[in-house]
Amino acid sequence: MYGSNTMPLDPPTPDSLPVNEAWQPLPPDQWREDAAAHLLRRISFSANPAIVRSILKHPIRRVLSRFYGETRPLKTSAACEAFAASLPQAYFELYNTIKDPKERRQRRQQLNRENNKFFREFAMDWYAHARDEANSAQEKFVLFLHDILVIDRRKVRDAPTLIDYQHLLRKGIQTTYPQLCKAVSRHPGMLIYLDLKESTAQKPNENFARELFELFVLGEGNYTETDVKEAARAFTGHRLGKRTIYSFNPRAHDSGLKTIFGQRGRWNGDAVIDLAFQQPAARTFFIRELIKFYLTDGELPHEAYIEALGEQWAAHNFQIRYLIFTLFESRLFFHPAYRGNRVKSPTQFYIGLCQDLNLAIVPFQGRLLQSMRSMGQDFYNPPNVRGWQYGQHWINSTTIRARRQVVDYAFSPLYENYLNGNEKKALADARAANQSNFKISEDRLKPLLAQSNTALTQHLCNFFITERFRDTYQTRVSELIGDTAAKGALNRTRNTLMALLQSPAYNLC
C-alpha cells in the first residue's frame, strides 16, 4: 500500500544542490517524459501526453522560446472594438454636455450595461484563448503578472480599459520589469485602481506609491513611511481625461525636492521606480513571487538560491524573459521535491480539465463565470490589491464543492431543452464556430473499454495524475473499474473517471 512516491521529499539545500548548479539548465539526459509533463503542468495548464512527446523533440530552451515567442494577442470582436473607440466620447458627454440629471443617469446605466456585456464577452474570449494549448503558457504568465500588478473590474469597470491593461501585461513578457512598472504607472486602469488620477501636488494620494513598494517591487519592511509619503509626491500629475486617456499635467505635479531611500532629488515617478530597483530587495522580491506562483506553494527554496538568481537577473537589467527562461530550464525547477505537490489554481483546474478531456469552454457566460467565482477565482476580480493567495488558500469546503460540481457538470448531459434563450443562442453560435465538445458523453467513453482493466487503469492514472500518486491510486482505480468487458463497465469507468478528477491527486500539479 505504501507507495514510495508519497513519502515527503526534502527540498534541495546548498549542500545537496550547490547554488552555482541550481540555476544551470537541466542536463539533456534528464529531459524525459516526467520532466516534460512537469514543465507543462507548471508553466501551462495541463500535460497532454501528445504534447509531452512533441516538446521532447526539442531542447527546453527552444520549447520556451516557442511558448514565450512573439506576443499572441487576444482577439476581441469588432463590436467590442467599436465600443472601446466610442468610450472617450461617451464619458465626455456624460461629464460635460449632458446637463439633465435624468438623462445622465440613463446614459450611465446604458454605459454600465455595455461594459458588463463586453466584459463577459472578454472573459469568454480569454478562457477560449488560454485554453488553446499554444497560448496557455503566455496566458498563465499574464495571470502571474496580474496577480502582482493587480487591478480589478470592481473598481475599473470599463471593459476596454481592462482588456488593454491585460494586453499591456501580455506584452510585458518581452520587456524588463522596471519598464513594465513604468508603463503600468501610466495606464488608465492603474490610474483608476490605485487612485493616481486623483493625486495632485496639493493632495498627494499614497495608494499607488505604497503598493509599488510593498506589492510590486520591494515587499513589506524594505521601505519606510517617509519613502511612501515622498514617493506619493513624485507620482503626482498623472491625469486621466474622459476616464480613458492618460496625460501628464506638470502643474499638478510636485516637482520639489524629495528624499526617497535616503537620496535627495527632484524625483518624478519614473525616477522613483528606478530608485526602487536600486534597492537590494528589488532583486529578489519578484523572484520570490515567481517561485510562489510556479514552483512551490510551500516553503520557499533556500535564500542562497534566490539571492544568486537575483544577482543574475539584476545583471541582465531585470529582463523578464531572461528570468523565466533561467528558472524554467533550471535544475532547481525540476527537482523532485517540487513535483506534483502544488495546488492547482481554479483557473488551472478548469482550463486544464477542458484540455485534459478535450472539451471546449462551455459557451454559457453566466455558468462559467459563476463556476470560477465559487471556486474562488472570479475573473479579473482578485479579493484585494494583494491578488490571490495560492496553495492551501484555494482549498476550503466551499471551493472544493465547486470544483466537484465542475466535474459533475462536464459529465452530465447538456439538457438543451432546459436552456434559456441566451444559452440556446450561445450554443448555436459555438456550434456554428465548429465547437461541439462540451460534455463527456457515453460515446466518448466507450472506446476506453476496448482495453483491459490494467491498461485502462494505467492510461487514466498516467494521463490525469502525477507520478507521485500513481502507485497508491492504481490499486483503487483498478478495483473501481472492475472487468472492462463485464456488465456495467461503462458506468463504472465513468464514475471512476469522475472520482479521479475530483480526487486530491488531480487537484495537484
Add this chain to the structure above:
Amino acid sequence: MKQPDPSLPLTRREFLRGASGIGFMAFSGFAPAFLARSAMAQNPAPEKDRTILVIIQLAGGNDGLNTVIPHVDDNYYKLRPNLALRKGLLPLDDHQALHPALGGLHRLFDSDRLAIVQNVGYPNPNRSHFRSTEIWETASDGDSYHSSGWLGRYLDNTCSGTPTPEADPAAIHIGDITPQSYLAEQPQAIFGVQAKGRRKGRRTLADHAFEELLDTEHNEGNASYLQQTMLNTHITERRIETIIARYKPAVPYPKTPLGNALLRISALIHADAETRLYFASQGGYDTHVRQLNNHARLLGQLSDAMAAFQADLAANRKDDQVLTMTFSEFGRRPAENGSRGTDHGTAAPLFVMGKNVNGGLIGSAPDLNLRAKQDLRYSTDFRGVYSTILDQWLQSDSTHILGERFNPVPFI
C-alpha cells in the same frame, strides 16, 4: 463491489461506523489528523449552553470618525470640510453621536445592548490592508509575525474544543475565505458555510467512487490537506445545509450579504450547534474616493443586519449566549483627502453587542487636536478587547493566547 447506501450519512459517526462508511480508522498508519487525535481524546459531554462569539469584519478600513462622530469638536469640521456629518446624528452623549445610518445600533445602545469601544488600535500602526488585517487577526503587536490567528490559538488551547468525530465544527465562517483569525497550529474543524444555499441530491455511485479514492493514503502536506478538507466537507455540508434550509427566523433579515450571513449563523445557533465561533465579513470600507454615500450605505447594511440578528436571538432566547463584535483593520485618516474620501489611518471605534454587555461608550475618544497629516493615537489596545473576550466570555486564558497580559476593557 459493495453497493453504497443511497443516503449520505449525516454524522461522522455514521460515516465511520455505518455499513457504507469507509474504513478510515482501520487504515493503518494514517488517518486525517483530526480523526487520529480524537480517537485518543476524552470525549467531553456536549455543552450546549456555552457562550458563543460572532465576529463581523468590516473589510477595507472603516472610517471611525464618521462612524462615532465627535460632533462638538471644531477640529472635526476643520479636518473634514467636505465629509463632516452635521445632520441627523444619533446622540450617544454630550460629545459623541452615531452616523445617521446606524439607527438599529443606536436603539441597541439605548437599551444597553451595545458597547462602543472608542479609539481602538495598536502601538506601531501599519497602513497596509493586508498587514494590518494580519496584525488584528493574529493579535500581533505590529512588529512580530504569527502564523496562527488569535481564535485559532484559542481553539488550540481549549481541550474541550478538541474535535470528536461526531462534533460540529469548532469554528464556522460564512463565505469562501477562511479568516486568518481561525488559522491554528493544530488541525481544527473549521467549516465555511456557503453564502448562498444549495441542496445536494442523493448520494450517487460517483460519490461512492470518490469516497473510495479519498480513502487512500495522502500523507503529505497539500495532498493530506486536500483529503481532510474533502472528507470534512463531504460529511458536514449536508447536515448544516439541512439546518439552514429549515430555519424560520423570528424577524425578517435585510436581504444583503451580511444579512444572509447573520441569518445563517442564527440558524446554527438556534439548532444548538456546538460551534462557539462564527465569522462573517462585510467588504467595501476602503473609501478613498467620494465616500459619503457609500459609507452611509455600508453602515446602514451593517446596522440593519446586526439589529435583526440581535432581535432574532432575543426572540429565540439565545441572546444571553451570544456576543457579537466588529473589527476593521484600521480607521482612516482624520483629515479628508482631495478626492472627498479618506486614506488609510490608524485607530477606530468597534462595536460589541449582546445581552450581557455593559452598554455605553467605553474608553476615551481620540484627540483631534492634530497637525496636518497627523494620525490618531490609539487609547485602547485591541488586544485588551481580545483578552476581555477570551477571559470573561470564552473562559479561556488570554495571557497564554496573546503572549502577555492586557488590561481588560470593561464591556462585559
